Amino acid sequence: xxxxxxxxxxxxxxxFQVINFxxxxxxxxxxxxxPLRNMMDERKxxxxxxxxxxxxxxSALENAGMERKQILASAKKDADEMTALNKRQLSVEKEKxxxxxxxxxxxxxxxAKEKAVVELENVSKQAGLISVDLSGKIIAKVFSNLFTEExxxxxxxxxxxxxAKGGYEKDSN
Amino acid sequence: MSIAPGILFEVVGFPITNTIxxxxxxxxxxxxxxxxxxxxxxxxxxxxxxxxxxxxxxxYTLTEDTAGKKVSFIYPWVLTFFLFIVISNLLAQFPxxxxxxxxxxxxxxxxxxxxxxxxxxxxxxTLALAxxxxxxxxxxxxxxxxxxxxxxxFVSFKMFPIFMFVGILEFANELTKFISFSFRLLGxxxxxxxxxxxxxxxxxxxxxxxxxxxELMVAVIQALVFAMLTMAFMHIMTDKPQH
Numbered sequence: 001x002x003x004x005x006x007x008x009x010x011x012x013x014x015x016f017q018v019i020n021f022x023x024x025x026x027x028x029x030x031x032x033x034x035p036l037r038n039m040m041d042e043r044k045x046x047x048x049x050x051x052x053x054x055x056x057x058x059s060a061l062e063n064a065g066m067e068r069k070q071i072l073a074s075a076k077k078d079a080d081e082m083t084a085l086n087k088r089q090l091s092v093e094k095e096k097x098x099x100x101x102x103x104x105x106x107x108x109x110x111x112a113k114e115k116a117v118v119e120l121e122n123v124s125k126q127a128g129l130i131s132v133d134l135s136g137k138i139i140a141k142v143f144s145n146l147f148t149e150e151x152x153x154x155x156x157x158x159x160x161x162x163x164a165k166g167g168y169e170k171d172s173n
Numbered sequence: 174m175s176i177a178p179g180i181l182f183e184v185v186g187f188p189i190t191n192t193i194x195x196x197x198x199x200x201x202x203x204x205x206x207x208x209x210x211x212x213x214x215x216x217x218x219x220x221x222x223x224x225x226x227x228x229x230x231x232x233y234t235l236t237e238d239t240a241g242k243k244v245s246f247i248y249p250w251v252l253t254f255f256l257f258i259v260i261s262n263l264l265a266q267f268p269x270x271x272x273x274x275x276x277x278x279x280x281x282x283x284x285x286x287x288x289x290x291x292x293x294x295x296x297x298x299t300l301a302l303a304x305x306x307x308x309x310x311x312x313x314x315x316x317x318x319x320x321x322x323x324x325x326x327f328v329s330f331k332m333f334p335i336f337m338f339v340g341i342l343e344f345a346n347e348l349t350k351f352i353s354f355s356f357r358l359l360g361x362x363x364x365x366x367x368x369x370x371x372x373x374x375x376x377x378x379x380x381x382x383x384x385x386x387x388e389l390m391v392a393v394i395q396a397l398v399f400a401m402l403t404m405a406f407m408h409i410m411t412d413k414p415q416h
Contacts, residue, residue, distance in 0.1 A: 007296040008177025012187055017301035020196060024203055025253045031207045033249050035214055036222075036229055043216050 132163055174271075174367050178295045179286030181275050191275070191287050192295035199261045199292060228252065232400070240408040243317065247407045250309055254302065255400035258293055262362060262392030265291030266385060271370050293395075294363040296355060303354030306403045307347065314410035322413050350406065354399065361395045 139159065178190035209221055218226055232252045237244040264270070267289075274285035292298045315323045327344045329336035365388045372381040 004296075006177065008175075008190075009296050009300065010188065013178075013190065013193070013295075013297040014301050014304075016187075016193065017196065017298050018305060020200065021253075021257065021301060021305055024200060024257060025249065027207060028203065028253050028256065029249045031211055032225070033229060033252065036210065036226055037233070039214055039216065040226060040230065046216070 132160070135159070135163075174370055176294075176296075176363060178290060178297070179275075179277075181277055181286060181288070190295070190297075191290040192292045192298060195261060195264060195270075195289050195292040196298065198264055198289070199257060202260050202264070203256060228256070236404055239404060240411070243408065243411050246313065247404055247411075250306075250407065251400045251404045254306065254403055255396050258302070258358065258399055259393055259396035261292040261298075262396060263389070265289075265294070265362070265366060266388055266392065271366065272373070291362050291366050293358050294366050296359055299355040299359040300351065302358070302399070303351050306354055306399075306406070307350045310350075310403065310406045310410045311347070313407055317411040318413050323410075354402070358395055358399055361391055365391050 136156065136159075139156065178192040180188045180190050181194065182189050206221065206225070210225055213220065213222060215222070229252060232255065233244060233248050236248040236251055240247050270289045270291065271287045273288045275288040276285040280286065293302075311323075314326075327340040329340050365384075369381060369384055369388060372384055
């Protein structure tokens with residue numbers, strides 16, 4: 001015990017130092033270590049999150065580039081297909097319209113021809129009637145003085161019969 | 174220079190020694206540090222926060238490497254031992270320690286008592302730290318492996334009488350921790366302080382500089398040794414016995 005006394009060991013001083021250290025430990029743990037550890041963990045978490053975000057952004061950018069290329073390729077393919085389809089449709093439509101126009105013009109020509117034939121027949125008939133009428137008048141004028149009224153009627157009747165049978169035309173030819 | 178701390182005065186029968194004054198100075202430094210950190214703490218560290226974060230991270234990583242999952246309850250003890258001892262030791266290197274003298278009432282000597290003295294050059298301090306370290310180590314041991322496994326470290330009848338003697342050695346080892354912890358720190362710091370005191374008396378200018386540098390190293394190394402040993406003992410004590 002003398003040795004301990006020479007070291008100045010005293011129970012009150014010893015207890016003071018024990019309590020003092022425990023108080024300091026409690027203060028440091030609560031107000032220094034915990035807040036700083038939380039801060040360091042939060043910083044670590046944020047850094048890791050930032051790195052993950054950067055990686056994700058990088059891969060998203062790469063994906064977007066690839067997607068852009070795919071979309072462009074797909075759009076080009078669609079446009080080519082659409083153009084080809086339009087060309088085919090246009091060609092079919094053109095042929096159809098051309099055919100319809102041809103048919104329509106053919107029909108118009110046919111109708112015109114028919115009308116022309118009918119018109120020609122009408123004109124021929126009218127010309128025949130005019131010529132008969134004119135012939136009758138000429139004959140009547142020429143033969144009015146040569147024949148009696150009875151002869152005139154007979155000749156006229158025969159002439160009219162011939163004309164009516166077409167013999168007049170054959171004779172004239 | 175006496176190894177016993179100098180009593181400056183008494184408050185209600187409680188002796189205020191020069192090592193208590195230094196202990197309180199150490200407390201003030203630590204509390205100011207806590208207040209500074211609390212006020213300026215931010216996600217982007219600057220100034221003193223960098224240094225403290227570095228210390229915390231160093232001890233946390235070191236304890237994690239050694240003790241694994243038990244890091245969260247071991248490292249506050251280890252780091253507090255380190256900070257308390259290192260600040261106390263470094264304060265003793267400031268001018269004024271040993272040189273500023275105080276004349277207590279009823280003091281008969283001429284030189285007086287040093288007003289400041291390294292806290293860790295007092296056996297009361299080092300023994301208190303050693304006691305806390307050993308008791309905390311054993312408490313954590315009981316808490317984490319259970320009282321049965323804890324007692325089996327000291328009392329075991331397996332392979333009688335081999336593990337019985339091993340248990341006795343383990344118990345003696347626990348007792349010697351008090352002595353090794355307290356006297357290692359006390360011896361190193363007291364010896365350094367005495368040596369520097371003699372140096373200042375003999376060669377006040379120039380010559381003490383290398384010794385001051387040496388004492389700065391000793392201050393950090395002794396704090397580190399105390400903290401590391403506490404960490405190692407806590408890790409060992411919280412591991413289940415293999416026998």
